Structures are given as structure tokens and as C-alpha cells.
Amino acid sequence: MTKNNLNIGLVGYGFMGRTHSNAFLQAPRFFDVPYQPVLKAVCARNAERVKAFAANWGYESIETDWRALVERKDIDLVDIASPNDTHAEIAMAAARAGKMVSCEKPLGRNAAEAETMVAAVESARVPNTVWYNYRRVPAVTLLKQLIDEGRLGRVFHYRAQFLQDWTISRDLPQGGEGLWRLDLAVAGSGVTGDLLAHCIDTALWLNGSITDVTAMTETFIKERKHALTGRIEPVGIDDASAFLGRFQNGSLALFEATRYARGHKALYTLEINGEHASARWDLHDLHRLQWFDHRDEGALRGWRSVHMTDSDHPYMKHWWVPGLQIGYEHTFIHQFADFLDAAARGSGVAPTFRDALATDHVTDAVLKSARSGRWESVAVAARAGAA
Ligand code: SOE
Numbered sequence: 001m002t003k004n005n006l007n008i009g010l011v012g013y014g015f016m017g018r019t020h021s022n023a024f025l026q027a028p029r030f031f032d033v034p035y036q037p038v039l040k041a042v043c044a045r046n047a048e049r050v051k052a053f054a055a056n057w058g059y060e061s062i063e064t065d066w067r068a069l070v071e072r073k074d075i076d077l078v079d080i081a082s083p084n085d086t087h088a089e090i091a092m093a094a095a096r097a098g099k100m101v102s103c104e105k106p107l108g109r110n111a112a113e114a115e116t117m118v119a120a121v122e123s124a125r126v127p128n129t130v131w132y133n134y135r136r137v138p139a140v141t142l143l144k145q146l147i148d149e150g151r152l153g154r155v156f157h158y159r160a161q162f163l164q165d166w167t168i169s170r171d172l173p174q175g176g177e178g179l180w181r182l183d184l185a186v187a188g189s190g191v192t193g194d195l196l197a198h199c200i201d202t203a204l205w206l207n208g209s210i211t212d213v214t215a216m217t218e219t220f221i222k223e224r225k226h227a228l229t230g231r232i233e234p235v236g237i238d239d240a241s242a243f244l245g246r247f248q249n250g251s252l253a254l255f256e257a258t259r260y261a262r263g264h265k266a267l268y269t270l271e272i273n274g275e276h277a278s279a280r281w282d283l284h285d286l287h288r289l290q291w292f293d294h295r296d297e298g299a300l301r302g303w304r305s306v307h308m309t310d311s312d313h314p315y316m317k318h319w320w321v322p323g324l325q326i327g328y329e330h331t332f333i334h335q336f337a338d339f340l341d342a343a344a345r346g347s348g349v350a351p352t353f354r355d356a357l358a359t360d361h362v363t364d365a366v367l368k369s370a371r372s373g374r375w376e377s378v379a380v381a382a383r384a385g386a387a
Contacts, residue, residue: 129350157251
């Protein structure tokens with residue numbers, strides 16, 4: 001059967017532009033998706049570099065102004081993979097133009113910005129999603145199923161960490177291409193919005209709402225040269241961020257993110273402890289789910305390391321044969337395949353803009369608490385159409 005084309009316009013050609021482009025190409029090859037994605041146009045300001053990117057990934061055309069991309073009649077989906085300070089303007093214009101919108105995380109630089117984006121996609125009724133890709137690691141998706149089946153029983157603890165070490169050098173400039181994550185005006189925050197946000201998104205999905213937090217942040221290197229101005233300027237982002245919190249379901253939260261954990265490159269770990277069972281997952285070993293079930297026979301009770309490569313594991317029947325694992329890039333392919341299925345039904349796929357707004361509310365509360373030195377409650381987003 002011939003499928004309708006879904007014409008994609010990508011904004012941004014950095015690391016995330018590559019992960020998304022790979023997903024657009026691979027999803028229809030491995031999943032029976034209802035559309036044929038077409039890499040119609042890629043947009044970025046540097047014409048030479050965007051041409052090279054288009055040639056490498058097979059985009060049919062280029063734009064150097066996102067407004068021109070959004071206005072094009074031949075674009076169905078606007079995919080935003082540009083720095084955080086561009087998300088809101090592009091997403092709102094795309095929604096107003098009736099395009100589907102997918103956006104890199106975090107949705108907004110803060111919850112107020114994210115609220116305007118949610119309002120735009122909801123009033124335009126366009127399918128939308130935010131690329132919190134770790135939900136679609138098969139081990140994490142399986143954990144969600146196990147939790148929803150009630151296998152943990154009452155949950156007592158949820159803890160998560162995201163550890164990196166790439167900004168320890170004081171010679172690293174802030175700002176500009178590749179280093180905008182260190183520039184407060186562009187990024188909105190440091191590790192809180194960049195890394196902790198991943199931990200929070202997964203936690204809200206697995207364990208429900210977070211209601212209150214008490215946090216601390218630290219900026220270890222106070223001044224850095226700004227790549228765009230050439231001047232030494234104060235650093236506004238948080239280099240490390242940690243919080244204690246409470247979930248709505250009564251369990252306790254313990255979260256940490258940093259770019260100053262020497263030796264750790266992208267160590268995202270999570271653990272959940274319930275009355276009957278516990279589970280652990282680790283991004284450096286992402287194809288394994290660690291599972292302990294207290295109801296197992298006493299003499300053999302212990303931690304199991306489940307290798308997520310069987311066809312009855314989430315998403316795995318679409319890949320290789322049992323025993324052969326998949327990796328990081330597949331999480332984006334899974335999300336895009338799910339998005340296409342949902343879009344064909346006229347809806348977005350989780351995490352939608354509204355789901356991602358909930359994460360921005362938690363990160364706002366974390367930053368507020370770090371400033372105030374007090375417990376802060378997490379604001380609850382207004383429901384759709386309530387404003
Ligand atoms: C930061 O180094 C970063 O690239 C994040 O921006 C991504 O969201 C994370 O998945 C990996 O680390």
C-alpha cells in the first residue's frame with residue numbers, strides 16, 4: 001500500500017539534528033509506520049554547513065531562516081533541534097501555521113515559556129512531542145510496564161543521577177555553537193534543565209508527580225570567556241544540581257546531576273524501591289534491567305540482570321535476533337515510530353508538550369529552592385483550555 005508522505009523540516013544541525021535525522025530515516029525501515037517520512041528541508045544560519053549537512057543526510061533543500069521553513073506549504077512536521085532559546089518562537093509559529101511539532105528537551109527555558117508553547121500546540125490541535133528519548137530505552141519501557149502491573153507494590157524510594165565531566169576545564173569558553181549549553185541566556189539553566197530534566201521526565205512517567213523539593217546547585221567555575229563576545233564573563237548556569245523531594249504517591253525522591261563527576265561521561269542511573277521489588281537501570285549498560293523480587297524463592301532470591309534482547313521485550317521484535325542488543329540512537333527511532341502512529345490518529349505522543357511542561361515545573365521549583373534555601377512546592381500546570 002502506498003503511504004502518504006510526511007514532509008519534515010528540521011531546524012538545527014548539531015548533535016540532536018543528527019539523532020533526529022537518523023530516526024527519520026530508520027523508523028520506516030524497521031517499523032510499519034503509517035507515513036513515509038521525507039527529509040524535505042533542513043534549516044540553520046550557516047549556509048555552507050547546512051548544505052553539507054543536507055547532502056550527508058539526504059535533505060532535499062535548505063533554508064537559512066526558520067521563518068521561511070515554517071511558512072513553506074510543503075512542510076508537515078517542524079522538528080526543533082536548535083538551542084533552547086529558539087524553541088518557543090519556532091514551536092509557536094509552527095503550530096500557528098498548522099504544522100505538527102517535535103521539540104528537543106527541555107521544552108522551554110522555564111515553565112512560563114513552556115506554558116506558551118503548550119497553549120500554542122493545544123489551540124492549534126497539532127500533534128506534538130518532546131524528545132525525552134530515554135523513556136524508549138526498552139529496559140525503561142519494560143520497567144514502566146512492570147510498575148503499571150503493580151509488581152513493585154507500594155513505592156518507597158526513587159533515586160536518579162545523571163553524571164558527566166565535560167565542563168571541568170576552566171579554559172572551556174561559554175556560548176557559541178557547541179557550547180551554548182554553558183550560556184544561561186541561551187540554555188535557561190545548566191545541568192538542571194539539561195540533565196536533571198531527563199531524570200525528572202522519566203521519574204514523572206514511572207512514579208507520578210513530584211510535589212515538593214529542597215535543592216542545592218553550585219557553579220564551580222564562576223567566570224569563563226564568552227565565545228561570542230571574546231570577554232571573560234560571569235557564568236550563570238548551574239554546574240551541579242541536587243534535590244530531595246516527595247512524590248504524590250508518598251515515596252521519597254533523591255536526584256543529582258553534574259558535569260563535574262570526573263570519569264563519568266553520561267552516567268544516567270535510576271533506581272526504584274517498592275514493597276515487593278526493586279529495579280535499577282544504567283545508561284552505560286542500557287540493554288539491561290536489574291530486577292530484584294522479594295517474592296522469589298528464598299534460597300535463589302537475588303538481583304537478576306535481564307538482557308533486553310528478546311522479541312517479547314519492548315520494541316525488540318523490530319530489531320535483530322535474541323542476544324543482539326541495540327543502543328542510544330534507537331531510542332529516537334522508537335519515539336519517532338510511535339509519533340507517526342499517533343499522528344496518523346491526529347494526536348501527539350508522550351511526552352507531549354503538556355507532559356514536558358510538568359518537567360519544567362519541577363526544574364523551576366528546584367532552581368527556586370536552590371535560591372531560597374527552603375522547601376518549595378511544584379506548581380501544577382493549568383489543564384488544557386482552562387486558561
Ligand atoms: C549534554 O551533554 C547532553 O548531550 C544532553 O543535552 C542530552 O540531552 C543527553 O541525553 C546527553 O547529554
